Amino acid sequence: EPEVTQTPSHQVTQMGQEVILRCVPISNHLYFYWYRQILGQKVEFLVSFYNNEISEKSEIFDDQFSVERPDGSNFTLKIRSTKLEDSAMYFCASRDSLGYTFGSGTRLTVV
Amino acid sequence: AQSVTQLGSHVSVSEGALVLLRCNYSSSVPPYLFWYVQYPNQGLQLLLKYTSAATLVKGINGFEAEFKKSETSFHLTKPSAHMSDAAEYFCAVSERAGKLIFGQGTELSVKP
Numbered sequence: 001e002p003e004v005t006q007t008p009s010h011q012v013t014q015m016g017q018e019v020i021l022r023c024v025p026i027s028n029h030l031y032f033y034w035y036r037q038i039l040g041q042k043v044e045f046l047v048s049f050y051n052n053e054i055s056e057k058s059e060i061f062d063d064q065f066s067v068e069r070p071d072g073s074n075f076t077l078k079i080r081s082t083k084l085e086d087s088a089m090y091f092c093a094s095r096d097s098l099g100y101t102f103g104s105g106t107r108l109t110v111v
Numbered sequence: 112a113q114s115v116t117q118l119g120s121h122v123s124v125s126e127g128a129l130v131l132l133r134c135n136y137s138s139s140v141p142p143y144l145f146w147y148v149q150y151p152n153q154g155l156q157l158l159l160k161y162t163s164a165a166t167l168v169k170g171i172n173g174f175e176a177e178f179k180k181s182e183t184s185f186h187l188t189k190p191s192a193h194m195s196d197a198a199e200y201f202c203a204v205s206e207r208a209g210k211l212i213f214g215q216g217t218e219l220s221v222k223p
Contacts, residue, residue: 033210043155043201043213056210091154093211100145100211104154 002026006092006103013082013110021077021106023092031095032075034067036060037105038088046090049075082110113138113204117214125222130174130189132217134202137183144185145203145211146176155201161185172196197221 005024013019025032034046047057049067064080075094079086087110092103118133136142146158159170166178176187185202202214 035211035213042215043203043211045210045212048210099157099160101157102147102155 002101004092004094004101004103006090006106008106009104010107011109013108015084015110016081019079019082019108021079021090021092021108023075023077023103024073025075025092025094026096026101027073029094029096029101031055032067032069033093033095033100034077035091035093035102036088037091038085043091046077079108082108084110086110113142113206113212115202115204115212115214117200117202117217119217120215121218121220123220123222124192126194127191130187130192130196130219132187132200132202132219134176134185134187134214135183136185136202136204138204138206140206143205144176144178145205146170146174146185146187147201147203147213148172149199149201149216151198158187158200192219192221194221194223 007022032049035043036046037043045058047061048055066078068076089105089107091105093100114137116135144161147155148158149155158174159168161168161178169175174189176185178185199216199218201216203211205211
């Protein structure tokens, strides 16, 4: 069964550093998403991406966040200058007409 | 605006007992509704989804959910709980298959 692959599974970074979270969506999917789950809280929408541009973003997705699909297969989330409150599990998802498929997530810890 | 409310952040049942996890939604258009399960330190696995076909939806692992428009509900049930059902369950809504909006989650514990 096709999967959404996220790397790394865990990342620890120092406050103020830039991080890039990587995702390989399912190859024939056209819609891509990033979600965030702070420990013990609900899953929150960050951004959706279609046709090589952002289609929607939440209030959380401020100027320190950016997304890119650099080579037609990878889908990345960049956090420019990490803060302690960015510590969370980040999920990538892709979608086709049948539904959404989520990756296993990247646990980001900012210290 | 879409929203999802899951009643009960923690539900505990005995093995073999009925599981009922409640979800109410708010949507300005006919919604698509989903239940996801999350095991500790894992990702989100789709249990079932409603996309305007049959109102009673059957999913994996013996779970099912019924869409009730009049009650704006999409409660998740399973006739007989198994120890392996212990996990966090999330209800989610989307409008026109756009972004998913998740509820707060319900942690299900199963006692032997």
